[in-house]
Amino acid sequence: MIWADVFTVVLVTAGALFFFAGWVGLMRFPDSLSRLHALSKADNLGLGLVVVGLLAQASWPYGVLKLIALWLLVILVGGATGQMLAGALHAAGPTPEPDRRGDAARDAGGTR
Amino acid sequence: MLPDPRLADLPLVVALLALALWLIATRHDRSAIIGFTAYGLIVAIVWVRLGALDVALTEAALGGIMGLLLLMAAARLGDAPDGPPPTWPLRVLVGLLCGAVTAGLAVLVLTLPEPAPNLVAAVAEQQSATALKNPVAAVLVAFRAVDTLLESAVLALAVIGLWSVGADAAWGERPRALDSDAPDPALVLLARLLPPVGLVVGVHLFWTGADHPGGPFQAGALLAAMVALVWLARLGAPPPVRSRLTRVGLMLGPLVFLLIGLAGVVAADAYLAYPEALTKPLILLIEAAKTLSVAVALALLVAGPPALPRARP
């Protein structure tokens, strides 16, 4: 099963890289919408890669189906909350608030 | 040679400590609450790593609901003005006291006997009498049934206590703390798609709790979250507090538990004992009623005290 393990390691590592990139984006991007964008990338693609990587290790059929269901759920919830946050930011007005950067970033991170 | 596998938990420990310190240091209510929710999730992962899946599930499920409650409270209160900052002698004193207590606790934990004396063997030996394969469930519903019974009564009493802080004029009305003028369309979509999934998972958690991690509290918390989501999206509304059906749902769990427990003295030689032939069905009945009551109680706790409809401008 060595090839399955290699497959898993490669894909999970790639997924972890996306998460890391999402984290860097969360910390470094100047305004809330960009930070949100970075986070959704991590959620959708990063988690997707991790899930696909783990599929090689999961039992057939229920383990595999559970992992896929998990991914779909996160996409649904992440997408919806991202939309809601963006809507709230839009309603609050276009000006980024430099002094409250930390706060807004944590908002985006914490409600996931 | 591979490094010590315990090192894999190091990031978890560091994150937990860092988040805990940050939680103490932060001065903003909202940041503290969000941090606290994240802290709860990390604690849940720590429980998984320690092999306590039941605790992890409870922590994750209840932690989410707690976070929602706290965020709603913080949003309502706004940024409360702090009093005058404490004088520096007081700060130093409190710091020293906290340091001393923490150090004392640390020493205490490090001197605990290893391995800790425990009841694992006793539970394993007696578990067969309960017809349950999940030892945690056996403890909760058989060995320490009275504690579980009283805990579910506390939950029901807490709802009555919450209702009692409403205004006299609003008595009998429905709770309105979750009401918003126009829920976000994305939220409405979520509230349409997620609850069916949540319902299935919740029932699964209840059903599997007899033999695997899970059980009424975790299932009830998940179901309550789904109900709260529906209420938040205004696809439904909390029932008025005068509704007898709601109150029956709230009280049914502890009530069924208590009545079966009282009957035990006749049917099975002791209060809170189950007759041998009926053990499994009775336990299932108790757990089903409790799941319902936990879900109703937690959802009602999120919904707040009864309130009058807001006057339209």
Place this chain on the structure above:
Amino acid sequence: MTLAAVLEPWLAGPRAAELLFPLLAVPVLAALLAPLLGARGARLLALGSLLLGLALALAAAAALLAAGAPLTYALGGWAAPLGVELALDGPAALMLVLTAAVLVLVGLHAAGEFRVGAAGRRVTLAFWTLLLGVWAGLNGLYLGRDLFNLYVAIEVLTFSAVPLVCLKGGAAQLEAAFRYLLFALLGSALYLLGAGLMLGLHGTLDIGQIAAALAGGGADGSATGAVRSGSLAAVVLMSTGLLAKTALMPLHLWLPPAHGGAPAPASAVLSALVVKGSFFLLFRLWLDLVPDPGALHIGLVLGTLGAFAILLGNLMALMQARLKLLVAYSTLAQLGYLFLLFPLAAGPGGGPAATAALLQVVSHALAKAALFLLAGRVQVAFGHDRLAELGGFGRALPMTLVVIVLAGLALAGLPPSGGYLVKSLYGSAAGAEGWGWRLVLDLGGLLSAAYLARILAVAVRPAAGGTAAPHLAERPGGFGLLVPGLLALAALLLGLLPPGWFALLDVGRAEMASAAAVAGAMRGALAAGGFWSSTGPVLTVALAVVLFIAAGQSAWQRRVGALGRGLAGVEGRLREWRVAGALLLAILLAQALAVLT
């Protein structure tokens, strides 16, 4: 077959222990059913089940006396450590009967006020349901001997007691309830931490089994040093949490607003019973769980705090501007007396100290329930309870004043009241070396007499507008004096009960020898010399206070006033969150030092 013959197996036979679980189950069942019946039904159900509960408590006490040894019951047939056991001994039986009796009386008194027609559905339903919840929690505390089971009972008690504080629904009441909730939950967390550590140390939560292991009677011989000091530290954590819940000064920031702001019958229950629940658990921990507590210095720490509470609480009561707050501060002082148990029980002649503490619980519960109900009566009659505007209220409500004085005399410790018994038994436990504790006891009694005299002086002096009595908003019916009168008389005449009755306290604790101790204390009380030596100083102080208040404003009186305001300022600082939090930690550390050195 007669009724007695049918009940025989339970009252005096092998099934006596089966009475224990119903004592817990009846209040829980009633509290769960009450909201289903609605407000009207809840009131009737509560009153009915309280009467049933009183009968059960009396039956359990009778069964205990017949058995002559503690009763235990393993729930579900699972013995400790795997299962949870309930147990009934003398002190627990006393508390069960006292609680049921006080709740029945307060319930009957409140039945007129807390009904749908008078108070509305919200208050009626909440009051009766929560009253049942308080009762369930208290009974659980008395019967429990498993540390986690006791924790759950405390939670039932807290979550029922807190909303009682804000039944009236004002902003001040809500804030008081919130304060109470937060501090009580802090106490719960500390208690739970200690209980968890105890499980990790001993693999059992049963108080009896832990005590046996610590005393060296465990299966593996004597406990090692590390386990012993770990257990003591765990007890200290639990003890600190319970001190916060008992509101022992200086951890009292929540009590005055909560007890002063709740509706009068709720205040009566909170002050008479709820704070005693956590004290009873402290009694269990330090006397039953810890082996040989006399060898530790813990008595000194808890006793010093108790003495501080007696002195400061009484002084603050003397200065309160509102009648209900005066009564609330008097509760703080009276709670202090409970904690003199710990140093005095450790002394050479310490036997009577435990009897004294339990009698203080009874005596204060009766007298304080009466006083809060009467304060509520005054508040209803005049629409407020500000002492400055109540001048001459005794002329308008003479009988109310008489009952207030009766209850106050019981608190001040005049023979043959329960308070007298307490002081006399504590005094004999202290012996000659314990003169410091005796001085505190005497000063406390004199200060109680002083605030009683202050109420008296206010009650008889001319009203503000030159009229004889203040304006009555509503004339209360004479029927409402029945329950406070009964309670006050019971407190005042406690010492006249046949001494043999006090043998109930000794079941499972033969070393207390309560019956003999009470008989000894009462022998001296009613002889002429003994009577005047306890009554004379009280009357002198009372007279002095009345003269002081009647004399008006002179220079030295203003100086006394300034001194009092200074003291009130210090006490106000103690009630700040940050100060109370620091004090909580300091008391935790002080106890830890006391037990570990």
